[in-house]
Amino acid sequence: MKKLLSLLLPLLLLLSGCGSQPPQVPQLTRVGFSQLGAESDWRVANTASMMESLSEENGYELLYENAKQRQANQLAAVRNFIVQGVDIIVIAPLEETGWDAVLQEAKNADIPVLIVDREVAVEDTELYLTQIGSDFLTEGLQAVHWLEETLKQREEPVNILHIQGTYGATAQLLRTKAIEDAVDAHENWRFAGQLSGDFTESKGYEVVRDFLAEHRDIDVIYSENDNMTFGAMRALDEAGIRYGLDGDVIIVSFDAVHRALEQCMAGKINLCVECNPLHGPRVDELIQQYLAGQAIPKQIFVEEQVFTPDMLTAELIAARAY
Ligand code: AHR
Numbered sequence: 001m002k003k004l005l006s007l008l009l010p011l012l013l014l015l016s017g018c019g020s021q022p023p024q025v026p027q028l029t030r031v032g033f034s035q036l037g038a039e040s041d042w043r044v045a046n047t048a049s050m051m052e053s054l055s056e057e058n059g060y061e062l063l064y065e066n067a068k069q070r071q072a073n074q075l076a077a078v079r080n081f082i083v084q085g086v087d088i089i090v091i092a093p094l095e096e097t098g099w100d101a102v103l104q105e106a107k108n109a110d111i112p113v114l115i116v117d118r119e120v121a122v123e124d125t126e127l128y129l130t131q132i133g134s135d136f137l138t139e140g141l142q143a144v145h146w147l148e149e150t151l152k153q154r155e156e157p158v159n160i161l162h163i164q165g166t167y168g169a170t171a172q173l174l175r176t177k178a179i180e181d182a183v184d185a186h187e188n189w190r191f192a193g194q195l196s197g198d199f200t201e202s203k204g205y206e207v208v209r210d211f212l213a214e215h216r217d218i219d220v221i222y223s224e225n226d227n228m229t230f231g232a233m234r235a236l237d238e239a240g241i242r243y244g245l246d247g248d249v250i251i252v253s254f255d256a257v258h259r260a261l262e263q264c265m266a267g268k269i270n271l272c273v274e275c276n277p278l279h280g281p282r283v284d285e286l287i288q289q290y291l292a293g294q295a296i297p298k299q300i301f302v303e304e305q306v307f308t309p310d311m312l313t314a315e316l317i318a319a320r321a322y
Contacts, residue, residue, distance in 0.1 A: 140178025
C-alpha cells in the first residue's frame with residue numbers, strides 16, 4: 001500500500017496542480033490603431049498589412065477604428081484609446097494639422113504614439129515617438145523627372161490636368177509641391193486644371209467627367225493616386241479621348257497597386273510611381289524596439305520605385321503583395 005501511495009502521489013500532485021507553477025499567460029500589448037479610412041486600394045492593403053502584423057499571434061490585442069475620412073472621428077478614436085488605457089496608439093492621420101491637443105492628452109496619459117503613412121505637423125515633435133511612411137516629395141520628383149525626360153523635345157505648350165488627393169494630407173501636399181514647382185520651372189508647362197478627387201475613384205471620375213464637358217485640351221494627367229486615375233480613365237473613355245502609350249494623353253499615377261500595374265502593362269498608364277502600403281511589419285518591429293528600450297529614429301522612409309509599361313510582366317505583378 002505504501003509503495004502504491006508513493007507511486008501515485010506525484011501523479012495526484014500533478015493533477016491537483018499542487019507544487020506546480022501557474023501556467024504563464026503571455027501578456028498581450030494593447031494597441032489602438034486609428035486608420036483614416038478605406039478610400040483606396042492602397043488603404044485596403046495598408047489596413048490588411050497592419051492587421052496581419054498586429055495580431056494576437058504576434059502578441060498584440062488590436063483595437064481598430066476606421067475614421068471614414070473624417071478627422072473628427074480620428075480624434076474621438078484616439079481619445080477613446082486613451083480612456084481604455086492602451087499601451088500604444090498608432091495613427092494613420094488624414095491630414096497634417098489639428099493633432100497637437102490630442103497628442104498632448106496621450107502624452108499626459110503616458111501613452112506613446114506612433115505615426116504611420118502621412119505626417120502630422122505639430123509644434124512639439126516630442127508628442128510622438130516616430131513617423132514611418134513614404135517620402136512623398138521624392139515620389140513627386142520621380143514623376144516630374146520622368147515627365148521632363150519624356151517631354152524634353154516638346155516646345156509647344158504642355159497642358160497638365162492635375163487631380164489632387166485629400167487637401168492637407170502629406171501625400172497631397174508633397175506630390176502637389178513637386179508638380180507645381182515643375183510647372184513654375186518650365187515655360188511651356190501649364191495647368192489645364194487642378195481638381196480635388198479626395199483619393200477616391202468616384203470623386204476622380206466625377207471631377208474629370210465634369211472637367212471634360214468644358215475642356216478637352218489636355219496632354220498629361222498627373223493623378224495623385226491610382227483610384228482617382230481609374231475614375232479619370234473611365235471619364236476619358238466616355239469622352240472618347242485616347243490615353244496611354246498610343247493615345248493623346250500621358251497618364252502619371254501614384255501608388256502602383258495591382259490594378260494600376262495591369263493597366264500600365266497594357267499601355268494605358270504611362271508611369272506608375274510606387275507608394276508602399278505594407279507598414280504592418282515595420283510598425284511591429286518599431287513597437288518591439290520601443291518595448292525593448294531601444295533608440296528609434298524620428299522619421300523612417302520606405303524604399304519605393306517607378307514602373308513603365310516595358311518593365312512589367314504578369315509574373316512580376318502577381319508576385320507583388322498589393
Ligand atoms: O497616404 C497615402 C495615400 O493615401 C495613397 O497614395 C492613397 O492611395 C491613399 O489613399
